[in-house]
Amino acid sequence: HYRAKMRPLVEKAEKIPGPQTQPLFGNALKFGTSTKQFFDYMMWLTGTHGPIARVWVGPVLAVLLADPKYIEIILGSNKIIDKAILYKFGEPWLGKGMLTNSGLTWKRHRKIIMPAFHVKILDKFVHIFNANSAILLDRLAKHVGGPGFDVYPYMNLVTLDVICESAMGVKINAQLDSSSDYVNSVQILGDAMFRRAFMPWLHLDSIFALSSLGRMQKKCLTVLHGMTKKVIKSRKEQILNSETGEQETDLHDIGAKQKYAFLDLMIQAVRDGATLTDQELQEEVDTIMLAGHDTTTSALSFSCWCLAENPDVQEKVVSELREIFGDSNRDATLRDLQEMKYLEQVIKETLRLFPSVPVFGRFVTEDLPMGDYVLPAGCNVGFNPYMLHRNPEYFPEPEKFDPDRFLPENCLGRHPYCYIPFSAGPRNCLGLKFAMLEMKAILSALLRRYRLLQSNPPHQLDLTVVLVLESLTGVVLRLDSRGSQPVSS
Ligand code: HEM
Numbered sequence: 001h002y003r004a005k006m007r008p009l010v011e012k013a014e015k016i017p018g019p020q021t022q023p024l025f026g027n028a029l030k031f032g033t034s035t036k037q038f039f040d041y042m043m044w045l046t047g048t049h050g051p052i053a054r055v056w057v058g059p060v061l062a063v064l065l066a067d068p069k070y071i072e073i074i075l076g077s078n079k080i081i082d083k084a085i086l087y088k089f090g091e092p093w094l095g096k097g098m099l100t101n102s103g104l105t106w107k108r109h110r111k112i113i114m115p116a117f118h119v120k121i122l123d124k125f126v127h128i129f130n131a132n133s134a135i136l137l138d139r140l141a142k143h144v145g146g147p148g149f150d151v152y153p154y155m156n157l158v159t160l161d162v163i164c165e166s167a168m169g170v171k172i173n174a175q176l177d178s179s180s181d182y183v184n185s186v187q188i189l190g191d192a193m194f195r196r197a198f199m200p201w202l203h204l205d206s207i208f209a210l211s212s213l214g215r216m217q218k219k220c221l222t223v224l225h226g227m228t229k230k231v232i233k234s235r236k237e238q239i240l241n242s243e244t245g246e247q248e249t250d251l252h253d254i255g256a257k258q259k260y261a262f263l264d265l266m267i268q269a270v271r272d273g274a275t276l277t278d279q280e281l282q283e284e285v286d287t288i289m290l291a292g293h294d295t296t297t298s299a300l301s302f303s304c305w306c307l308a309e310n311p312d313v314q315e316k317v318v319s320e321l322r323e324i325f326g327d328s329n330r331d332a333t334l335r336d337l338q339e340m341k342y343l344e345q346v347i348k349e350t351l352r353l354f355p356s357v358p359v360f361g362r363f364v365t366e367d368l369p370m371g372d373y374v375l376p377a378g379c380n381v382g383f384n385p386y387m388l389h390r391n392p393e394y395f396p397e398p399e400k401f402d403p404d405r406f407l408p409e410n411c412l413g414r415h416p417y418c419y420i421p422f423s424a425g426p427r428n429c430l431g432l433k434f435a436m437l438e439m440k441a442i443l444s445a446l447l448r449r450y451r452l453l454q455s456n457p458p459h460q461l462d463l464t465v466v467l468v469l470e471s472l473t474g475v476v477l478r479l480d481s482r483g484s485q486p487v488s489s
Pocket residue numbers: 098099100110287288291292293295296299355356357360361420421422423426427428429430431432434435
């Protein structure tokens with residue numbers, strides 16, 4: 001019965017290029033035991049078997065795509081919106097939040113939450129970017145003139161502060177005190193979720209619960225859910241108990257000097273008739289916390305590295321900043337951030353070479369013709385932006401760091417699905433504009449005060465994926481002062 005059930009899947013899968021399989025395990029044994037080996041295997045798969053390649057993880061079929069024509073068929077579709085089965089390991093933290101959910105609930109939630117990401121609203125978050133950038137600059141001061149250091153942990157804490165304040169309206173001061181239970185739990189949980197996905201023996205909930213990883217995850221979840229629940233209860237009371245909810249939100253701010261958080265906007269939507277239960281609110285806040293933290297950490301760290309390695313590009317960004325700010329040390333405004341066109345090209349080019357999410361996935365519920373092949377119903381699909389972005393057909397001399405690729409005239413005629421760091425189509429990244437503004441605010445503050453220099457001897461990245469793209473050797477560079485006045489907070 002099992003064989004008969006699997007036959008249609010197997011027959012169609014056999015026509016798709018891919019490595020030889022072993023009985024029972026499929027290709028799982030080749031994945032290795034570390035995230036680095038998994039990353040290397042995924043890249044090898046596309047490199048060796050081409051832009052459509054299949055693997056078997058035991059009885060689970062996955063097809064990895066790196067051709068924009070194939071990718072468009074799925075990402076451009078309004079129907080194929082289910083997530084790959086690996087996303088279920090995110091559910092203990094995120095429940096049925098937007099990232100893990102599908103179907104009508106996902107559509108309804110996205111419709112409710114989307115207005116909170118409108119650029120007019122995003123203006124309200126700029127002061128959070130500025131205040132936390134100022135703390136970052138002070139923390140980095142000790143590295144001026146010193147040897148190379150890893151910038152990743154600094155970016156990790158500044159983005160955590162930003163996302164906590166923006167999502168929940170709570171200052172956790174991770175940059176000033178990184179030893180808090182909350183900060184530690186966020187760090188540990190992202191790793192634990194991802195690691196579990198690649199340890200098949202921990203897939204069964206009952207076994208996972210007994211493992212040390214499972215026990216650690218449970219402890220972290222108690223801390224994180226405890227915090228979100230507490231904040232939601234408090235904010236909800238403040239907003240819903242007042243007749244003029246918006247004014248009330250302005251007055252009460254749980255210790256944070258801010259007027260809006262994504263949570264407040266969702267609560268206001270509920271007040272105005274949207275249907276989101278407290279549990280759903282919590283899941284969406286947790287989702288924004290996860291989706292908006294490590295992704296920006298990774299992109300900011302690699303942007304710094306690219307700027308340090310390419311001093312000419314860095315000086316061009318600094319000239320742009322001089323044109324915008326002159327000699328003033330004032331904070332950046334939304335308009336300033338929007339004017340930073342060249343810096344935006346730099347971030348885009350960084351994300352081309354170092355996409356924060358180097359692999360993500362969907363699930364196909366009906367047979368799907370794809371070129372000469374058919375993706376069978378029941379197949380997981382992975383997208384491989386890392387390899388896609390290095391295809392010379394779309395990006396000549398792909399290893400060269402060249403922000404001019406993203407000049408408007410150079411983007412003309414390029415396939416719309418050949419560059420997908422924020423995914424694409426109806427299920428693309430909801431936080432794209434927020435992320436771009438945040439990254440521009442932090443990088444511009446950094447470059448107005450410091451010069452980023454290549455480490456000595458030059459640092460070699462050793463890429464891996466732990467939820468997001470990271471380097472096992474860190475992201476090492478040196479700092480020098482630009483000798484100008486510090487950017488005020
Ligand atoms: C450099 C920064 C970022 C990158 C590269 C990035 C990339 C992505 C990608 C590739 C996806 C699709 C994932 C998938 O389909 O499984 C995604 C989804 C999402 N991102 Fe981002 N992201 C970034 C920052 C953010 C930020 C700052 C937020 C929130 C403040 C955010 C919120 C979301 C949400 C809610 C989704 C789920 C959308 C849906 O499924 O409808 N992201 N992001």
